[in-house]
Amino acid sequence: MNFEYTEEQLMIRQAARDFAQRELIKDVIERDTHSIYPTEHVKVLAELGFLGMLVDPKYDGGGMDTISYVLAIEEISKVDSSVSVIMSVNNSLVCYGLENFGSEAQKEKYLKPLARGDKTGAFLLSEPEAGSDATSQRTTAEDKGDYYLLNGTKNWITSGNTAGTYLVIAQTHPEKGHKGINVLIVDRNTPGITVGPHEDKMGMRSSDTHSVMFNDVKVPRENRIGEDGFGFKFAMKTLEGGRIGIAAQAVGIAAGAFERSVKYAKERKAFGTELMNHQSVAFKLAEMAVKIENARNLCLKAAWLKDQNKPYGYASAMAKYYAAEAAMWVTTEAVQIHGGYGYVKEYHVERLMREAKLTQIYEGTSEIQKIVISRQINNDY
Amino acid sequence: MNILVCISNVPDTTTRIKFTADNKSVDYTGVQWIINPWDELALTRAIELKEAGKANKIMVISVGNSTVEATLRKALAAGADEAIRVDAEALDSFSTASHLADAIKQYPADIILCGIESSDYNGSSVGGMLAEMLDLPSVSSVSSLEIEGGSIKITREIEGGRQQLETALPAVLVVQKGIAINPRIPSMRGIMTARTKPLKVITASAVNAESQINSYETPPQKSSCRMIDPENLDELVELLHKEARVI
Numbered sequence: 001m002n003f004e005y006t007e008e009q010l011m012i013r014q015a016a017r018d019f020a021q022r023e024l025i026k027d028v029i030e031r032d033t034h035s036i037y038p039t040e041h042v043k044v045l046a047e048l049g050f051l052g053m054l055v056d057p058k059y060d061g062g063g064m065d066t067i068s069y070v071l072a073i074e075e076i077s078k079v080d081s082s083v084s085v086i087m088s089v090n091n092s093l094v095c096y097g098l099e100n101f102g103s104e105a106q107k108e109k110y111l112k113p114l115a116r117g118d119k120t121g122a123f124l125l126s127e128p129e130a131g132s133d134a135t136s137q138r139t140t141a142e143d144k145g146d147y148y149l150l151n152g153t154k155n156w157i158t159s160g161n162t163a164g165t166y167l168v169i170a171q172t173h174p175e176k177g178h179k180g181i182n183v184l185i186v187d188r189n190t191p192g193i194t195v196g197p198h199e200d201k202m203g204m205r206s207s208d209t210h211s212v213m214f215n216d217v218k219v220p221r222e223n224r225i226g227e228d229g230f231g232f233k234f235a236m237k238t239l240e241g242g243r244i245g246i247a248a249q250a251v252g253i254a255a256g257a258f259e260r261s262v263k264y265a266k267e268r269k270a271f272g273t274e275l276m277n278h279q280s281v282a283f284k285l286a287e288m289a290v291k292i293e294n295a296r297n298l299c300l301k302a303a304w305l306k307d308q309n310k311p312y313g314y315a316s317a318m319a320k321y322y323a324a325e326a327a328m329w330v331t332t333e334a335v336q337i338h339g340g341y342g343y344v345k346e347y348h349v350e351r352l353m354r355e356a357k358l359t360q361i362y363e364g365t366s367e368i369q370k371i372v373i374s375r376q377i378n379n380d381y
Numbered sequence: 382m383n384i385l386v387c388i389s390n391v392p393d394t395t396t397r398i399k400f401t402a403d404n405k406s407v408d409y410t411g412v413q414w415i416i417n418p419w420d421e422l423a424l425t426r427a428i429e430l431k432e433a434g435k436a437n438k439i440m441v442i443s444v445g446n447s448t449v450e451a452t453l454r455k456a457l458a459a460g461a462d463e464a465i466r467v468d469a470e471a472l473d474s475f476s477t478a479s480h481l482a483d484a485i486k487q488y489p490a491d492i493i494l495c496g497i498e499s500s501d502y503n504g505s506s507v508g509g510m511l512a513e514m515l516d517l518p519s520v521s522s523v524s525s526l527e528i529e530g531g532s533i534k535i536t537r538e539i540e541g542g543r544q545q546l547e548t549a550l551p552a553v554l555v556v557q558k559g560i561a562i563n564p565r566i567p568s569m570r571g572i573m574t575a576r577t578k579p580l581k582v583i584t585a586s587a588v589n590a591e592s593q594i595n596s597y598e599t600p601p602q603k604s605s606c607r608m609i610d611p612e613n614l615d616e617l618v619e620l621l622h623k624e625a626r627v628i
Contacts, residue, residue, distance in 0.1 A: 007451050011458060011572055018566045049569025062569030269605075 005071070012053075012068040016075035019048060024080040029345050031082065031206035035198060037162060038083050038206055045083065046117020050076075051090045055099055055115040059107055062115075066241075066303035070248040074296070077252025078259065081355040082206040084252065086120060088245030089158045094121030094167055097183070097238040101225050110165050110185050119164030123242075124154040124212060125235050131155075132368050134169075134235060135178040139214065141170035148172070148184055148224065150192075150217040156362070160210030161195045164188050168214070169231050181231035185223040192217035203354030240313040241306060242363050243320035247299040250323035250359040251292065257327075257334035257352045258288045264338055264347075281337055288330045295323035314376045320359075321369035327356035382436050382528055382550075384427040385490035386461070387481055387507070388443040389417035389471075389499040390452045404596045407501075416452050418564070419496025425561035426526055427494060428460035435528040438462050440490060444471045444480045450580060458567035458575040469585035474502075478510035479588040485515060487583070491550045492533065497522065497557040508555035518552045524559035 005013070024041060031038060045051050054069055055061020069091065076084040098111040113119045130136045139152025150170055154160075166186040173180025186193070196211035225234060262285060265275040275281045298319035305312035331353035335342035342349045360366045392398070393413040401408050416424065430436040441456040442465040443449045453464040467484050471477040485493065493515075495508035512519030524543070525536035535554065537544050567575075609617045621628045 007454065008572060008576075010451075011455055011567060012569070014455075015566050015568075015572070018564075022563065047568060048566060053569045057573065063573055064569055 005067070009065075009068045009071060012064060013071040013075055015048065016050070016072035019044065019050075020076045020079040024076065024083055028080045028206075029348070029351070031080075032203075032351055033205075033345065035200065035205045037208045038080070038086075041080075041083055042086060042117075042120065042162075045087060049117075050087055051117035051120065052095055052115025054091050055095050055111065059099060060112045060115045061095070061099075066244060066306045067300060070244065070251075070299055070303045073245055073248035074252035074255060077249040077355075078256030080206075081249055081253055081358075082204045084245075084249050085158055085204055085207050088242065088249060089123055090114060090117075090121050092242040092245040093123040093238050094165065096241050097123075097167055097225065097234060098185070101230070101234055101237075102185075103222075103225075105222065106185060106225065114165060120159050120162060121165045121167065122157050122159045122163035122212075123238070124157050124166050124168045125239075126154060126156045128153055128155050128211075132365055135181075135232065137169060137171040137181055139168070139170040140174075141168075141172045141182050141184055141219070143172055143228075144218075146221055148182070148219045148221065150184065150186065150214040150219055152214055154212045154214075156199070157210055157212050158362075159208050160212050161198070162208045166212070167225070168219075169235050172231075173229065176229065178232040179229050181235075182228065183225045183231040183234045184219045185225065186214075186217065186219050190217050190219070201358075203351065203356075203358050239363060240316055243316040243369070244299060244302050244306065244312075246359055246363045247295070247302065247316065247319035247323040250320070250327035250356065251295045251299055253352050253356045253359065254288070254292050254295065254323070254327040254330040257331045257349050257356075258285070258292055260347065260349055260352075261285060261288065261334045261337045264341075275337065284333050284337060288333060291326040291330060295319070295326040298322050314373065317364070317369040317372035317376075320364065321366050321373065324356070324359035324366055324369075327359050328353075331356040382492065382531070383438045383440065383490040384430065384436050384492045384494060385440045385442060385485065385488070386420060386424045386427050386456070387493065387495045387511070388420045388424070388441050388452060388456055389496065389501075389507075390414050390443055390445055390449045391417045391499055391501040394418065394500060398599065400597045400599075404598065405594060407597070414448060414452055416456060417496050417499045417501075419498060419500070419557065420494075421496075421564040422558065422561045423494040423496055423556045424456055424459060424461065425563070425565040426556070427492075428565050429561065430526070430528055431460065436492075440465060440488060442467065442481060442484055442488070444469055444477050444585070446470065453580055454575050455567060457578045457580070458571040459565045460567075460571060462578060464578070464580040466580065466582045467585050468582050469588070472588075472590035473592045474504045474506040474510060475591040476588045478507045478514055480585050481507070481511050482514035483586055484583055485511075489551065492526075492528075493517070493551065493553045494526075495553065495555050497555055508553055512553035515551075515553065518548045519555065520546065520548055520552065521555045523554045523556045526554065526556070526560060 049062040053062035053064045057063040073084050114121045141148040168184045168186050172182045192215045194213040199209040268275050302312050302315035302319045334349040341347045393415050399408040427439045439461045440463045441461045444467040467480045469480050498505040522537045524538050527534040
């Protein structure tokens with residue numbers, strides 16, 4: 001057992017911290033208020049190599065381990081989760097899926113530009129009537145021989161408008177249920193694709209969330225990833241890793257709110273002394289610290305298992321569940337510690353609280369994580 | 382044209398500084414080390430010049446024990462090509478400059494950049510001493526550096542304005558804020574390639590310190606700030622008169 005980070009992991013954490021604290025912080029409130037996509041920041045993320053940091057260097061990625069990735073996502077999320085979600089979806093869902101299950105030709109054509117950050121990717125699984133219940137896909141990919149004919153609507157798609165490459169989950173053989181589902185690589189500019197209006201969200205407001213409609217969209221057969229019917233398994237495998245990214249994001253949101261709360265508690269006075277000297281506040285900070293440490297450790301363990309090529313689905317579900325719940329609690333209490341100041345935008349904690357809420361919902365709700373965890377318990381005991 | 386950047390390894394600027402029991406040295410337990418911010422700007426400018434095709438090779442050098450190596454590797458990750466660690470303790474500005482001068486005689490460069498001061502001891506003297514020891518021209522307070530052909534154009538800040546000048550090379554330039562705007566953040570590719578870039582460790586000759594530290598003390602704690610309503614000028618005047626006794 002070794003709890004030390006390597007020199008390289010620390011260097012990556014510092015690089016992410018510098019980027020977040022020097023660049024993202026400057027306009028995060030304005031971007032959140034007006035739902036402005038962080039175009040310039042995403043360019044810098046690409047230049048720094050964060051968008052494809054987990055991808056093998058032979059596909060133009062950064063070749064970094066998952067622990068480094070967790071540290072980087074945490075630092076960026078302390079400041080702005082709208083940016084870290086773009087990074088998480090691109091790395092852990094789109095690039096991971098292509099790298100692990102795509103053909104060499106697909107990797108050459110699609111993975112490389114995504115790993116370099118020339119394009120961003122989007123993962124299209126959720127539908128208006130299929131969120132947590134991902135087996136009931138209504139989007140169809142009809143097998144037409146040389147191509148698939150794609151029809152249907154996808155919802156809540158991160159980077160839905162800005163992404164250059166979509167990974168679309170769709171049903172080809174309805175009679176086979178989830179075993180009839182495929183995953184297709186779809187170029188954003190293919191005729192027949194319509195992107196719905198920007199979703200006016202509660203938090204992570206500057207990420208680019210849209211619904212995407214497919215109307216007789218022709219997708220070449222060679223753009224199918226894996227064997228016929230591999231789509232559902234692909235989605236589940238990919239989401240296992242995606243959870244680590246979102247767990248790290250939740251840790252970052254909580255840690256960001258905690259750091260601001262400690263600073264505030266040591267500066268602000270009430271009843272003649274700093275808030276920190278009031279036990280009601282000090283104990284709250286102690287509880288926050290414990291929850292954050294627990295969440296971070298769960299997250300790092302899942303990352304470590306993934307790096308060791310060991311099964312990590314159970315660990316990543318635990319990390320995602322616990323970190324999201326911790327983030328919600330910590331940010332709510334951070335607003336409480338800040339009092340009236342916490343309720344206004346200038347102090348950031350209200351925004352972190354709004355961002356925390358989404359970590360309990362997307363890439364598998366807290367309830368779904370408990371299903372994954374309890375099924376594993378049922379198997380193992 | 383080759384550039385050598387002298388790097389000082391300093392505690393992170395947010396470190397809470399503590400002293401040892403005898404108050405004669407700093408307690409470095411648990412300290413996070415970073416590249417001295419002025420040296421980081423110097424390095425950033427060197428990288429920009431290399432990226433613009435104006436410089437060929439960038440070397441970084443530091444005096445210290447093995448803890449310095451993490452900082453040097455960060456410089457390699459940011460874009461330096463080679464790093465040199467002089468294996469000696471930096472006792473004071475004179476010993477640091479002496480060690481650097483000995484090493485630079487073995488690894489010469491056309492432009493030697495030093496930050497105007499280090500953020501820990503703020504001595505502001507290594508650059509000047511180094512130039513003297515190497516018998517090279519030196520320019521202080523450099524806020525802009527351009528390379529044109531085989532020569533350099535320098536801007537330095539002076540009282541009430543700026544001065545533009547050129548100097549023979551090699552030269553030691555002591556740089557300040559403005560030399561680069563934002564310090565370069567290492568990229569994933571940079572961090573990856575830093576694994577294989579050379580970091581040489583060279584042994585140092587014996588150099589004695591010319592000064593010694595007798596004791597350190599922290600500045601007195603700032604008293605808390607009291608806000609006076611802008612409508613209450615009388616209260617402000619009275620407090621300045623009776624309590625602060627400044628008027």
